[in-house]
Amino acid sequence: TESLFGQVEAFAGDPILSLNDSFKADPRDRKVNLSIGVYTDEHGRIPVLGSVRAAYERIGFAERPYLPMEGHALYRDGVQKLVFGASHPALSDKRIATIQTIGGTGAVGIAADFLAKHTPGRTVLVSDPTWENHHGLFQRAGFKTATYPYWDRASRSVDFDGMVKALDAAEAGSIVVLQPVCHNPTGVDLDEAQQAAVTDLLVAKGHIVVFDMAYQGFGTSLEADAAFVRRYAARASCLVANSFSKNFSLYGERCGGLSVVCRDRDEAERVLGQLKLAVRRSYSSPPMTGGLLVGTVLGNDDLRAQWTREVETMRNRMDAMRKLLAEEIRKLSNEVDIGFLLNQRGMFSFTGLTEQQVTALRERDGVYLVGSGRMCVAGLNEANVPTVAKSFVDVSQG
Ligand code: PLP
Numbered sequence: 001t002e003s004l005f006g007q008v009e010a011f012a013g014d015p016i017l018s019l020n021d022s023f024k025a026d027p028r029d030r031k032v033n034l035s036i037g038v039y040t041d042e043h044g045r046i047p048v049l050g051s052v053r054a055a056y057e058r059i060g061f062a063e064r065p066y067l068p069m070e071g072h073a074l075y076r077d078g079v080q081k082l083v084f085g086a087s088h089p090a091l092s093d094k095r096i097a098t099i100q101t102i103g104g105t106g107a108v109g110i111a112a113d114f115l116a117k118h119t120p121g122r123t124v125l126v127s128d129p130t131w132e133n134h135h136g137l138f139q140r141a142g143f144k145t146a147t148y149p150y151w152d153r154a155s156r157s158v159d160f161d162g163m164v165k166a167l168d169a170a171e172a173g174s175i176v177v178l179q180p181v182c183h184n185p186t187g188v189d190l191d192e193a194q195q196a197a198v199t200d201l202l203v204a205k206g207h208i209v210v211f212d213m214a215y216q217g218f219g220t221s222l223e224a225d226a227a228f229v230r231r232y233a234a235r236a237s238c239l240v241a242n243s244f245s246k247n248f249s250l251y252g253e254r255c256g257g258l259s260v261v262c263r264d265r266d267e268a269e270r271v272l273g274q275l276k277l278a279v280r281r282s283y284s285s286p287p288m289t290g291g292l293l294v295g296t297v298l299g300n301d302d303l304r305a306q307w308t309r310e311v312e313t314m315r316n317r318m319d320a321m322r323k324l325l326a327e328e329i330r331k332l333s334n335e336v337d338i339g340f341l342l343n344q345r346g347m348f349s350f351t352g353l354t355e356q357q358v359t360a361l362r363e364r365d366g367v368y369l370v371g372s373g374r375m376c377v378a379g380l381n382e383a384n385v386p387t388v389a390k391s392f393v394d395v396s397q398g
Helices: 015-025 050-059 073-084 103-118 133-140 160-169 192-205 227-235 265-282 288-298 301-332 339-343 355-365 385-396
Strands: 096-102 123-128 144-149 175-178 208-213 238-243 255-261 348-350 374-376
Touching (some): 073 238, 073 288, 103 238, 144 160, 227 238, 255 288, 301 339, 339 348
Parallel strands (some): 123 175, 208 238
Antiparallel strands (some): 096 255
């Protein structure tokens, strides 16, 4: 008899996640994993933050009722203050609708579902390149996606002119996804003047901005990294997805938030209702343990201060590894460019290596980068930097 699912196509898998599987299967001792976007400490381990452990001990395990569709109140309050700053005018006006989401992915997904219902049929523009799931999540919601230029290969920095031209040429009222800090995969961000110029343009065109902030605190500081979002939100309505996966080192707990900045309080209440409906139709309500962990840390002055220092420790380690790699490369060669390593920020560095060079690094030296040339600097440590530097120089010099 014919099988019901005989025609189902195989899923190619996520290229980054399958690379991680190949890494695990690689028998070589000196292999180095710089592919997956996870922060690991100097021993290659995903840290358990002291602030989070303290929150966990405080919470213990008690009854597990459903959380409301919008999530835990303490958590939502924490998201608003962290993303917008406690004294932001939109917060005091009570015109931000915030929900707890299933990670940053869930936040972008609910944003896409919400926009598909309330502002349908618009084009969605994402940066070229970007986190691939931006295309997938908006397409799943029924949108067509297109790109705006972002990366300039020659200068290994932002193609600002290209970006501005494309956003200006797009139909008024398009949906524009922006990563405000620590851009994945390039590691290059707009500077303050560029942020201001883009803000003017986006507001003038009436574009709908979806900020996707997955790395708050990994650039300069928790506060400074949110500056673009905060200034934009003081000018115009926008949506802000944020993730706690990296800055809380809580990948598997799926903690994120979605905030919609509205014109006034009444609009925000109605928008919150629609976000709750979108959640109800999707997964009904968010999970409790992650909600309690993050809510407890953000809602307690001492724990939040401790967490802020722990984020700084992670950021400083990544900055130190960038510098160390640049120095080691310089020791081996004066020809190979290292400026990009120091200019880029956050967890990723776009190396400019070609797919063939990335393959050579992996096959010859066991150094794993993503095919696009993206390197996760959090995978570097003092022990493996010399290996990586040597491979990088060898492959760059052909
Ligand atoms: N958005 C961007 C730009 C990311 O880089 C990531 C994670 O890699 C996410 C969203 C997803 O975050 P989460 O793991 O919290 O779903």
